[in-house]
Amino acid sequence: MLVVQKYGGTSVGDLERIRNVARRIAKYRDEGHDVVVVVSAMAGETDRLLQLAHELVEEPSPRELDMLVATGEQVSSSLLAMALNAMGYPAKALLAFQIPIKTDELFGKARIRDIATERMREELKKGHVLIIAGFQGITENGDITTLGRGGSDTTAVAIAAALGADVCEIFTDVDGVYTADPRIVPKARKIAKISYDEMLELASMGAKVLEIRSVEFAKIYKVPVHVRSSFSDEPGTMVVEEDESMEKVLVSGVTYNRNEARISLYGVPDKPGVAAKIFGPIADAGIVVDMIIQTGRPDGRADMTFTVPKTDYKNTLRLVEKLSSEIGIEKIEGAEDIAKVSIVGAGMRAHPGVAAKMFNVLANHGINIHMISTSEIKISCVIDEKYTELAVRALHEAFGLDREPEQEG
Ligand code: ADP
Ligand code: ASP
Ligand code: MG
Numbered sequence: 001m002l003v004v005q006k007y008g009g010t011s012v013g014d015l016e017r018i019r020n021v022a023r024r025i026a027k028y029r030d031e032g033h034d035v036v037v038v039v040s041a042m043a044g045e046t047d048r049l050l051q052l053a054h055e056l057v058e059e060p061s062p063r064e065l066d067m068l069v070a071t072g073e074q075v076s077s078s079l080l081a082m083a084l085n086a087m088g089y090p091a092k093a094l095l096a097f098q099i100p101i102k103t104d105e106l107f108g109k110a111r112i113r114d115i116a117t118e119r120m121r122e123e124l125k126k127g128h129v130l131i132i133a134g135f136q137g138i139t140e141n142g143d144i145t146t147l148g149r150g151g152s153d154t155t156a157v158a159i160a161a162a163l164g165a166d167v168c169e170i171f172t173d174v175d176g177v178y179t180a181d182p183r184i185v186p187k188a189r190k191i192a193k194i195s196y197d198e199m200l201e202l203a204s205m206g207a208k209v210l211e212i213r214s215v216e217f218a219k220i221y222k223v224p225v226h227v228r229s230s231f232s233d234e235p236g237t238m239v240v241e242e243d244e245s246m247e248k249v250l251v252s253g254v255t256y257n258r259n260e261a262r263i264s265l266y267g268v269p270d271k272p273g274v275a276a277k278i279f280g281p282i283a284d285a286g287i288v289v290d291m292i293i294q295t296g297r298p299d300g301r302a303d304m305t306f307t308v309p310k311t312d313y314k315n316t317l318r319l320v321e322k323l324s325s326e327i328g329i330e331k332i333e334g335a336e337d338i339a340k341v342s343i344v345g346a347g348m349r350a351h352p353g354v355a356a357k358m359f360n361v362l363a364n365h366g367i368n369i370h371m372i373s374t375s376e377i378k379i380s381c382v383i384d385e386k387y388t389e390l391a392v393r394a395l396h397e398a399f400g401l402d403r404e405p406e407q408e409g
Contacts, residue, residue: 002124003028004165006038006134006156010173011230012076013043021171021230022083025129029089034124036163038134038156039080041072046135046149062107066136066146070096073133073152081131091129094119096136096144101155103137103145106286108311110137110145111213112154115162132159153214161221168218168225170210175229176236177202177209179401180254184389187402191252192235195242198252198346199225201378205342206257215239242346250354251345251399256388258339260290261313262370263306265320267330270302277327278304281319287312291340291373291382301330305371307382310336338370339388342380343395355379361398367391 005025012018021037028035040046049069053060060068077093084091099119103110123130134152137145147154153170160168177199178188194202196219203212209227218225218239228236268274275294282289292306308316313336320332341362348354355372358379362369367390371382383391396402 001032001167002034002036002163002165003167003169004036004038004156004160004163005169005171006152007040007080007230008152008170008172009040009043009045011171012039012080015079017230018076018079018083021080022087022089024171024230025084025091026087026089029129036120036124036130036132036159036165037080038132038152038159039073039076040134040152041069042076045072045075063143066107066110066144070133070136070144070146073135077131077133081129084129084131089129090127091131092123093131093133094123095133096155097138097142099132101137101158103139103147105139105141105143105145107143107145109148109286110139112137112147112158115158117162120159120163147213148211150208150211151213153211154217157214157217157221157223157225160223161217165223168223170214170225170227171230172209172227173229173231174209175232175234177207177227177239177253179252180392180396181207181256184256184392185254185396185402188396189401191237193238193240194252195346196239197242198344198377199239201342201344201375202253202255205255205344205378205380206259206340207253207255210239249345250347250351251343251401252347253344254341254392254395254399254401255344256339256341256392258385258388259310260307260338260340260382261310261334261336262338262382263308263313263316263320263332263334265304265329265332267297267301267328268304269328270296270300274327275304278320278323281323282308282316285312285315285319287316287319291371291380293371307338307340307371337385338382339385339391340380340382341388341391341395342378343399344378346377348379349376357398358395361394362391365390365394 081091081093102114134155176190180188182188225239290307369381
């Protein structure tokens, strides 16, 4: 079997844990499997590097920032390879440029374009365990990029897809995907099996246990993903194609996301082309706008509110301020202390009652809803950040997620 494994930051957080991971990999080798490992930086390292840069200058250049933060994974991958070698298991650490893992030029949130497999196959044939630095890539010009926070998951699934691995195991500090973040909801339950689509919604809505692009890759290339703990042998959560039994669950999870900020534009001229003028430059800057609400006003103007990642907040404000006089926006205002709480479930397709119930639960807890968005299988509400935990727990309980799954109909 060819197994791709990914170990997150906590799993390689110190030398003892690195040894623990090495022992785990050794067991797979003893069973005769080929193993390709992707590692994150040691816990806290990426944050530490980012903070260093931001202490030095207010807005570090994205290219240099990627040069800096990519080093975290170089450290952990080489240490893990050393540990394995010392145990008598030949291993080799590889950085993105050595494979290469080619990406586009969007520093800080680059997308993987191509992964060459020749070098990896060669090394595997020699009997090496490959330890690949996650999170990083290389552009056509040879510049180092990173894939965005949590991006090692994406490296792992993309490599599993490229190599046609039998499974991609994501080893982390929880033993699977839960009905809500177990750190916030102690009563959350582990989900044994979840569809790519539901996992995609959970991930996009904030369940950071899997990075969203990793789920996109898994879905497109049908990579079976197994999310499990690096501290136990318990089976975790299988992320696979949807089947009959999954359809019946009304709500499968509650998520929250505190990483977005809100921007409101008041008194925007209400005529064709204005939205395009506003959102064109934002898209060109590689900024992903999430929710958008536009409300018409009696005076022929409109108010517009939208959300962007917090990391893009200042940049987006600057962009709209630049457009302000050209377009004629009366007032621009924004807030960073918001959170988005969502409920996700394949069974809520065509179930209007679910939304009403969600609004009721929030209302009963005195939580005001600022924005709402829905898709076939999720409903999200933007609320004040300070109510995040209260909202998540209340929704988890109201939809019966601490008990057996609710059935449709
Ligand atoms: P790693 O460093 O291994 O990539 P992450 O911190 O990125 O780990 O992801 C694991 C964390 O995701 C858990 O510690 C947990 O707090 C959080 N999490 C959020 N939502 C969920 C969920 N629905 N199920 C499991 N974990 C979740
Ligand atoms: N080290 C990177 C981060 O902290 C990537 C990852 O851990 O997946 O975001
Ligand atoms: Mg992660």
